[in-house]
């Protein structure tokens with residue numbers, strides 16, 4: 001990290017709200033919660049009333065909670081695809097469980113019992129997978145695997161990727177064994193794609209019976225951002241995490257300092273937990289809170305070029321008319337100014353230049369998808385922005401890259417009238 005810490009998220013799927021399941025303490029029927037992650041701060045979400053301690057909660061399990069293998073005895077595992085061989089079979093079993101009232105039974109039969117479920121990942125993303133598996137102390141061995149179907153590689157217990165078929169964990173004993181692993185998805189240049197889908201596989205290919213339960217996948221979270229809000233000055237926004245949907249576990253990860261029109265809470269490190277919550281502590285006396293866009297995600301730290309000279313600007317949306325005698329009338333139409341950030345960096349190496357182009361320009365596909373950027377973590381500014389359609393740099397001597405004008409423009413907020 002250089003003298004300045006720059007954080008960025010860009011593309012189609014950086015917002016955990018979009019990949020998880022979102023609930024809120026109340027909801028205006030005309031301004032539903034999917035407007036929190038529609039990629040447009042101008043489309044705002046609203047609570048139904050001015051409640052006390054309003055909350056937005058996301059269940060961030062990337063398997064959609066279906067790794068709990070809950071269901072009626074002997075049915076097919078909900079949400080999992082069976083890929084058995086011979087007389088092998090997978091089914092829900094209420095006789096064995098690590099938690100809840102059932103687990104997945106994998107009968108090898110004359111071949112093997114195997115089930116898999118895929119989840120949306122992002123290139124280079126830090127992820128944690130956890131599991132519980134059980135053998136039968138005879139021939140049945142439970143195995144967990146993670147595969148990237150795009151590269152064909154398997155995740156190793158050492159968190160590396162290999163083209164050899166590899167188990168993440170195995171259990172032969174007739175007792176539940178739990179484990180978890182934090183790993184990084186293969187990067188953009190290995191996948192040759194921004195957002196690969198990964199496959200979690202549970203299998204018994206040795207004989208007899210084996211079981212799996214409580215398979216969960218969480219993305220490492222280090223930021224909460226809110227763009228365009230009507231939160232009263234005395235409300236305290238808290239960023240909280242939980243392992244049990246805020247029953248017994250409820251951890252305060254960070255507190256935001258309110259800033260109009262946007263603010264963020266950046267954590268000191270990535271945290272791997274299933275449930276995340278924005279809690280707006282206090283009563284919003286001015287009325288139901290409106291939120292233009294809300295992001296929970298994982299930032300990338302930019303390798304800041306030596307000459308990082310962001311040019312900050314502001315833009316006001318308005319209507320202007322000129323009378324026939326020349327007098328100008330200007331009417332502000334927006335509630336807040338929009339900020340612009342012009343990057344005119346000089347990259348000292350190909351690595352620095354490529355990271356900026358891959359992580360910002362390529363992930364955002366030019367000006368197609370949004371970019372969330374904190375230009376300096378020492379300052380309160382955070383932009384939900386669009387980039388430029390075109391990007392140009394001049395390669396000079398000694399692999400320096402001089403960027404031409406590259407402007408990120410904050411997207412519009414809800415109009416002043418709404």
Ligand SMILES: [Ca+2]
Nearest residue numbers: 035040043292
């Ligand atoms: Ca929105």
Ligand SMILES: [Ca+2]
Nearest residue numbers: 068099100102
């Ligand atoms: Ca279970």
